Amino acid sequence: MALRSLQSSSIISLSLIFIISISSSMAETDSSVSAPLEAAVHIVYTERPQHEELEIYHLRTLSSVLGSEEAAKGALLYTYKHAACGFSAKLTPEQVEEISKQPGVLQVTESRTYKLHESSPAINLHHF
Numbered sequence: 001m002a003l004r005s006l007q008s009s010s011i012i013s014l015s016l017i018f019i020i021s022i023s024s025s026m027a028e029t030d031s032s033v034s035a036p037l038e039a040a041v042h043i044v045y046t047e048r049p050q051h052e053e054l055e056i057y058h059l060r061t062l063s064s065v066l067g068s069e070e071a072a073k074g075a076l077l078y079t080y081k082h083a084a085c086g087f088s089a090k091l092t093p094e095q096v097e098e099i100s101k102q103p104g105v106l107q108v109t110e111s112r113t114y115k116l117h118e119s120s121p122a123i124n125l126h127h128f
Contacts, residue, residue, distance in 0.1 A: 037092050037093050037094070038092070039075070039090040039091055039092045039095070040090065040091070040092075040110055040111075041077060041088055041089070041090055041110070041111040042088065042089060042090075042091045042096055042108050042109065042110050042111060043080075043086055043087075043088050043108070043109050043110075043111050044058075044061070044062075044086050044087055044088070044089065044099060044105060044107075044108050045084060045085065045086040045105070045106045045107045045108070045109075046058065046061065046085050046086050046087070046104050046105055046106060047085065047104045047106060048085040049104070054079060054081055054085065055079045057104075058076065058079055058086075058087040059072045059073065059076060060072075061099070061102055061104065061105065062075060062076060062087070062089055062099070064099075064102060065091075065095050065098045065099045065102065066095065072089075075089040075090050075091065076088075076089050077089055077090065086106075088111060091108075096108050
């Protein structure tokens with residue numbers, strides 16, 4: 001009797017584990033299909049405005065794509081003022097396409113981080 005009860009409980013446990021694993025894999029599949037494309041950091045190079053403060057110009061340009069100044073302030077990460085004129089912001093692919101068409105926008109590129117390659121193995125210069 002105890003053996004039969006143990007077998008029944010094992011079968012129920014295995015069945016529950018199976019159902020939970022199928023449910024979680026289906027949820028992952030559904031969320032990946034319906035999830036919108038994520039925003040990535042992009043650098044937007046612009047013309048230098050003549051009669052407007054740089055950050056205000058950048059917020060106005062970004063607002064025209066994102067729909068509001070509040071959304072633009074939330075997406076704006078940095079304003080470039082010296083070597084180049086532009087800003088970095090989190091943008092979706094659709095937003096990148098739209099902002100590229102805005103007057104004064106010269107180029108939009110995805111921000112990338114590059115790592116220097118380390119040579120291996122280390123060279124001991126004392127032996128030369």
